[in-house]
Amino acid sequence: MALYLKLLKFLKPYRKKLVFAMICMSFVSATQGIMAFIVKFVMDDIFIKKDATMLYFIPAGVILLFLFKGFFFYLQAYFMGYVGQRVVTDIRNLLFVRLQQQPLSYFDKTPTGQSISRIINDVTLVQNTVSDSVTAVLIDVFSIIGLVGVVFYRDWWLASIAFIVLPIAIYPIVSFGKKLRKVGTKTQKSVARLTSFLHETITGQRIVKAFSMEHYENERFKGENEEMFRIIMKRTKIRALSHPVMEIIGGIAIAITIWYGGNEVISGRSTPGSFFSFTTALLLLYEPIKKLNKENHNIQQGLAASQRVFEVIDRVPEIQEKPGAVDLGKVEGIVEFNDVSFKYDDKMVLHNINLRIEKNEVIALVGESGVGKTTLANLIPRFYDITKGRIEIDGIDVRDVTLPSLRQNIALVSQDVILFNDTIRNNIAYGVTPDMEKIEEAATMAFAHEFIIKLPKGYDTVAGEKGVRLSGGQKQRIAIARALYKNAPILILDEATSSLDAVSEVEVQRALENLMKGRTTIIIAHRLSTIINANRIIVFEKGKIVQIGAHNNLIEADGPYRRLYELQFKDRPQKKIMKIGKKSHV
Ligand SMILES: Nc1ncnc2c1ncn2[C@@H]1O[C@H](COP(=O)(O)OP(=O)(O)OP(=O)(O)O)[C@@H](O)[C@H]1O
Ligand SMILES: [Mg+2]
Incomplete structure (x- = not known):
């Protein structure tokens, strides 16, 4: 009835x-x-x-x-x-x-x-x-x-x-x-x-x-x-x-x-x-x-x-704007986690996280796979609501503001790149009015412009259409261009350069460094070489912060970060690197 x-x-x-x-x-x-x-x-x-x-x-x-x-x-x-x-x-x-x-x-x-x-x-x-x-x-x-x-x-x-x-x-x-x-x-x-x-x-x-x-x-x-x-x-x-x-x-x-x-x-x-x-x-x-x-x-x-x-x-979404939620406006970019705990279903993934990220600071999250790095980043745009504590942007609880105004302030390059079945141009300008000049600028910064113009229809090529197969690294560069184009005060890069070869990574890294200027940036990366220049590195273990500090300090302190670092670099035989260097020279 x-x-x-x-x-x-x-x-x-x-x-x-x-x-x-x-x-x-x-x-x-x-x-x-x-x-x-x-x-x-x-x-x-x-x-x-x-x-x-x-x-x-x-x-x-x-x-x-x-x-x-x-x-x-x-x-x-x-x-x-x-x-x-x-x-x-x-x-x-x-x-x-x-x-x-x-x-x-x-x-x-x-x-x-x-x-x-x-x-x-x-x-x-x-x-x-x-x-x-x-x-x-x-x-x-x-x-x-x-x-x-x-x-x-x-x-x-x-x-x-x-x-x-x-x-x-x-x-x-x-x-x-x-x-x-x-x-x-x-x-x-x-x-x-x-x-x-x-x-x-x-x-x-x-x-x-x-x-x-x-x-x-x-x-x-x-x-x-x-x-x-x-x-x-x-x-x-x-x-x-x-x-x-x-x-x-x-x-x-x-x-x-x-x-x-x-x-x-x-x-x-x-x-x-x-x-x-x-x-x-x-x-x-x-x-x-x-x-x-x-x-x-x-x-x-x-x-x-x-x-x-x-x-x-009739399903009531778990994440909703409060009645009377305010427009966040354009933020300075101070992100603060106050005793934040989070669980997906019943498994606690993050425990009592306390972290204040300053305006224009570059923060790197490191730690083994599955410790909760992506999860922490996902909480800032309120993709999930936290179980305990508060997350504030410029001192305002993310649950007190309208969702679009919150998300407008955040540009995200996610771990798994999603391109829509639309032109490259619209993929880069996703959610923002397309301005060709700025799109090209963003693509150039992301080292994507060169390969895009070689595509059959350039920026009007439809991604995923027959015959247009983009490589993992190309997709990633388009995703980076998309984030650049959004020009938001808070930038989250979750393994944003993981699919790039060493040469492109260095170049994109340089581009990203330009981009990070004047923005609060959160970088998640397994390759520690990409995060050495971060202002602070946050080391995670089992959903908890175990170390915070700049690269040099963390290396000096004999802790988890140093072990991670040594795992990646210590055992690499110097000779081999030399050989590769020679070959590429030829
Ligand atoms: N959507 C989800 N629902 C339930 N559990 C999840 C979900 N996403 C992640 N998890 C669990 O939460 C934990 C943290 O996952 P998260 O993706 O944050 O790890 P991560 O540190 O980003 O790892 P990686 O370096 O491999 O990307 C993992 O144990 C994972 O199994
Ligand atoms: Mg992750």
């Missing part, structure tokens, strides 16, 4: 068109009753009384009736289709908006394929319900009302008996519907699982092939597919059963009618015309009732789908 009400809310803006369509439908349906009604005159006046004027009058009336029906059928189909499609477009838009409002933690937990399946498959099912099934149901219901009127008018006694028996026919409709709804949910879940499985294996083909896991994945796919087959067969069974059950009930009703009606005509209490008119109406009733049953299945399926759609639409 609540689901219906939610769907109705989407219909509200189109209620005028909807009401108009419904009026047209009632006209379409009325023709059914009228047809059954005039059967009496066909029988009694034409066939029994042999009235010649009626012979012209009635066929002409029938043609007019169908013209009338056709006209209103067109109108109702057009307007219902319009309303249905509009509603679905609105739902899809809203669903996408809501999806984008979800915090990263939602996407960590929800497989990509599942989100895609909601927007594509589930919304399509809702569409079928709204535009096709609801129309069919309304037409059927109107037809039933008209036909029932005729049935009662012709023989109220027999009609009464018929309608006492009717609930017996309604019962299986309801029970089949319930079963189908359950199976419908399972089917869609199975489709979603299959979609997400496909998404993973297709995007991960390189890995699948590299590990020769084709056979394994084939088996996994077969398993999922088999499961879907099983569920769909359940649905097929219910559908296959519901048809004969309904038909048998119908047959019994017809047999009783013939027996009783024949008796009435033979005894002279009724005319053949009345009897045939009654029977026609009853027979015509069978069709819409049967269709109601079928539509019921579709509607149940649509409702199951809309339930999943509303799950996302």
Whole structure:
């Protein structure tokens, strides 16, 4: 019921068109009753009384009736289709908006394929319900009302008996519907699982092939597919059963009618015309009732789908702006962690972090893989909300400001580079109005300009398009250009130069050093050579800060940093470096 009400809310803006369509439908349906009604005159006046004027009058009336029906059928189909499609477009838009409002933690937990399946498959099912099934149901219901009127008018006694028996026919409709709804949910879940499985294996083909896991994945796919087959067969069974059950009930009703009606005509209490008119109406009733049953299945399926759609639409994002959140404006760039602890689900990842990063300071986060460096950086743009403590920018808690104003102040080059299926130009100017001169400037600084202009369409080349395969290092340089272009006071570089060769890295490093001037910068890097010049280096161990200091001080102090440093540099044989140096000289 609540689901219906939610769907109705989407219909509200189109209620005028909807009401108009419904009026047209009632006209379409009325023709059914009228047809059954005039059967009496066909029988009694034409066939029994042999009235010649009626012979012209009635066929002409029938043609007019169908013209009338056709006209209103067109109108109702057009307007219902319009309303249905509009509603679905609105739902899809809203669903996408809501999806984008979800915090990263939602996407960590929800497989990509599942989100895609909601927007594509589930919304399509809702569409079928709204535009096709609801129309069919309304037409059927109107037809039933008209036909029932005729049935009662012709023989109220027999009609009464018929309608006492009717609930017996309604019962299986309801029970089949319930079963189908359950199976419908399972089917869609199975489709979603299959979609997400496909998404993973297709995007991960390189890995699948590299590990020769084709056979394994084939088996996994077969398993999922088999499961879907099983569920769909359940649905097929219910559908296959519901048809004969309904038909048998119908047959019994017809047999009783013939027996009783024949008796009435033979005894002279009724005319053949009345009897045939009654029977026609009853027979015509069978069709819409049967269709109601079928539509019921579709509607149940649509409702199951809309339930999943509303799950996302109604989901309250964990990360939200406070009411009355203020605009942060352009900040100086003082970032302060005050006793910050953080956990993803239940595993504590950061413990009591206290750190004040000054304006224009360059901070480097180092530590083994998995200690929480990326996590700490992700907390500044509020990708996740902290579990304990406070994070302040220029003394303002990040939870007290609007999200766009917060994120405008932060440029991020993430560990995994994402380029959108758009031109290089728009990829660099992502989220900011494109200005060609500045884009080229940013690209030049990031050492990307040179290879970009060699691409088939230069800056207008679409990244990821056929034939345009960018290397890991090229993508990274575009990502750096994107961050440069954003020109934000706080810069986060998470392994931003990790895919570059030594030569490019030195060059990009130099470019980044220019960029860091006048900005608060947080660098995360495994290669310590890239962070030697940072004002302060923060060493992490198991989610805790264990050392803070400049490179030279940390090397002198015999601590974790020195061990990290020695691991990277001490064992490297000097001779080899010399040799490589010589070779490159040649
Ligand atoms: N989205 C997530 N959901 C749950 N746990 C996560 C998530 N991201 C990271 N973790 C866990 O949090 C811990 C810290 O991860 P994080 O990515 O911050 O490490 P890192 O220091 O950046 O490592 P690396 O140097 O390998 O990039 C890890 O144990 C990881 O398993
Ligand atoms: Mg990381």
